[in-house]
Amino acid sequence: MKVNHAVASHKRKKKLLELAKGYWGQRSKNYRRAVETVRRALAFAYRDRRVKKRTFRSLWIVRINAALSDKGLTYASFIHKLKANKIVLSRDILAKIAAEYPQTFEAIVETVKN
Secondary structure, rough: OOOOOHHHHHHHHHHHHHHHOOOHHHHHHHHHHHHHHHHHHHHHHHHHHHHHHOOOOHHHHHHOOOOHHEEEEEEEEHHHHHHHHOOOOOOHHHHHHHOOOOOHHHHHHHHOOO
16 A cells, blocks of 8 residues: 655645745745755854854953953953952953943952952
8 A cells, every 4th residue: 555645745845934934036935945045044043053152252352351451451361360369250241340330340450450
């Protein structure tokens, strides 16, 4: 007896075309084109979730360095002195403090300098 796979393949194709919704032209209508595009899109999404973390870290470093520039310290020496004084603050928190609470950041810098 021959097995009919119609229901399963329709479900699979429908699911993929749903992911391709909003793409231009054949990429959202034609199954083969949609497969290519969705596969690439999912690969980029996976990669860029990791790239986002790198990008934010570099942004925080730039912000901290900018806040330190008028205080006579570089980012590298500041982080080194923080570790030497056993002050554990993440870069995102330091960047937020530097931007929103300059007096607090000033106090941290003075603690590290002494």
